[in-house]
Amino acid sequence: MLLDYLLHGMTQLFALDMLLLMCTGVAIGLFIGAMPGLTVTLGVALVLPFTFGLDSLSGIILLTGVYCAGTYAGAITAILINTPGTPSSVTTAWDGYPLTNQGKAPDALRLALYASVIGGLISGVFLILLSPQLAKIALKFGPPEMFALTFLGLTVIARVSGSSPIKGLISAAAGLLFATVGIDLISGVPRFSFGMNFLNAGLGVIPACIGLFAIAEVFHQIEKRNKIFIPEIPESSSKINEVSWRLLLKHKMLLMKSSLIGVGVGAIPGTGGSVASFIAYDEAKRASKNPELFGKGSYEGLMASESSNNGITGGSLIPTFTLGIPGTSSAAIFLGALMIHGLTPGPDLFRFQGELIYTVFLGFFIVNIIMLFLGSIASKWAISLLKIPNSILYPVVLAFCIIGGYAITGTLTGVGVSLFFGVIGYLMLKNGYPPAPMVIALILGPKVEESLRQSLILSSGDFSIFFTRPISVFFIILVALTTLIPIIRNLKLSKNFKKNTKN
Amino acid sequence: MLVILYKYAPSICTALIGLAIFILVPFQIDLSHMRGSNLSGVDARTLPYLLSFSIIFLSLLEIILINRKKTKESNANKKPQYLNMLRVCITFLSIVLWILLVPIIGFIISMIILLAFVMMVMGNRKILQLILVPVITSVLLNYIFTTFLGRTLPTGIFF
Secondary structure (H helix, E strand, O other), rough: OHHHHHHHHHHHOOOOHHHHHHHHHHHHHHHHHHHOOOOOOHHHHHHHHHHHHOHHHHHHHHHHHHHHHHHHHHHHHHHHHHHOHHHHHHHHHHHHHHHHHHOOOOHHHHHHHHHHHHHHHHHHHHOOOHHHHHHHHHEEEEEEEHHHHHHHHHHHHHHHHHOOOHHHHHHHHHHHHHOEEEEOOOOOOOOOEEEEEEHOOOOOOOHHHHHHHHHHHHHHHHOOOOOOOOOOOOOOOOOOOOOHHHHHHHHHHHHHHHEEEEEEEOOOOOHHHHHHHHHHHHHHHHHHHOHHHHHHOOOHHHHHHHHHHHHHHHHHHHHHHHOOOOOOOOHHHHHHHHOOOOOOOOHHHHHOHHHHHHHHHHHHHHHHHHHHHHHHHHHHHHHHHHHHHHHHHHEEEEHHHHHHHHHHHHOOOHHHHHHHHHHHHHEEEOOOHHHHHHHHHHHHHHHHHHHHHHHHOOOOOOOHHHHHHHHHHHHHHHHHHHHHHHHHHHHHHHHHHHHHHHH | OOHHHHHHHHHHHHHHHHHHHHHHHHHHOOOOOOOOOOOOOOOOOHHHHHHHHHHHHHHHHHHHHOOHHHHHHHHHHHHOOOOHHHHHHHHHHHHHHHHHHHHHHHHHHEEEEEEHHHHHOOOOOOHHHHHHHHHHHHHHHHHHHHHHOOOOOOOOOOO
């Protein structure tokens, strides 16, 4: 069955138009990821409106290209100018930039690319192997389990996004509130429509994503007006090519371990690439024979960071496709894209859209291979791209945001909603509220409410239904732990601080 | 006093927003037309009530937990740059104006004006760039959306 699906996928993906589409996605991802300030999430959100005119497979494949390549491309600026293009490339800069200073920039770039591709491919294998199994388990979930699981996903996301768990929870609660806008699907009652008809259909996830991630970033850059400082890059001093497949083979266990860390962390909703790369980097340093080289230009550090970083891509898509719970904010936009293209993420996706989903998985592999070729070209052009002034780049990004907001609804209300969320996102950024929980809550909101109400209909309003089913109880205990532990810890810290100041 | 307000302002604002939503719920969710028994005990108002209450509760908790030392340090470093914030406000207003003008003058012209304006707000004063970038971006986007993706963009009195 699986083989049939994969063979079918191959026939579709090796068509010229699909290959061109994948190359386009990878090229866009490389460009966006390499520009400091433009994140992968922003890239996926901006490209999404361009998929409306495409069929669902082409649209999702295009986004896959942007996602994978954008995640890698953050390494280019991290290595060349010590400015990580994405937050998950911070650890890449720790060893990549010292290597550049040693005149080994081409080696570092090549190694980062190889490690990223390996991480991406390994995560692709797990995506194919684990997703159907998880989907089978998810089929056994009833409304109480689904409610407990989505609720767990939300609390984890809120807990780990940003520096303050409480701000994360406020962001998630606000996202759930925004999700209630529109006609209530169970009772048919309009909610928070303020007499405006367009609000009866809800606020829309994609305009919200465009606003929160892209317009907010444009406002932020307008406020900062920072210019990127491009330092002089020392000429390559390595006479022989130090980075070869032999080096990769020598460190195959490190690459495997780091990629697996990426897959594992990516599959946990909300944890994100930066967490994975920190864990992988730390683990690589612990296990290394030369830990003293870490931070001074270690190939091992660079490989660990990049392979875990791209291991996230496949990992985060596992819960997205199987449970409808996104692993990262980029995956959340993926989820929105699936819905827009008429696909319902979750176990049914594998039952009724098997051909399409396995073709996407196969596309994930091809995209990573394309990235191997285009990535090496991009690294040569990266410095020229960085010379694009912010006063050109961000107005163009703004134009994409506006047209994206318009394309979703076909009316100017979409632009208005994007702008509304842009202002909210900007204020959130300024005050330390993470936008990711809000987006994910917006997406999961209807599912949370629906499963809650269905569960209570089943139990005639008895809340004990959530505490009598083992899977549901397990998830609820996890919710309690992830919510209460940081709050109690903060309260203790606050008490200690008061004691210290008194003394 | 101002420093204290600055420190607590975001949490106070979120608490007030939560309170406003809590008060708005019965006015914005009309259940008077609902008939029959509610089996679940949860209706269309339950989640908004719960969430707005959570926002109030969490905001108050945040106010209690604010780490004084940290905020004092960050306030010392952070000086609000009003001119830069004004630039953001101007950009916001220009997008609002774009929304109002686009049905009259059409997508291409309005986008050219908006882009050139935002570029100027961001400090670009090079005439060639101020002309070329908005024109190329607007025409290209219009072409991609209308020709390749089959979407119609607003046209005004000109085109």
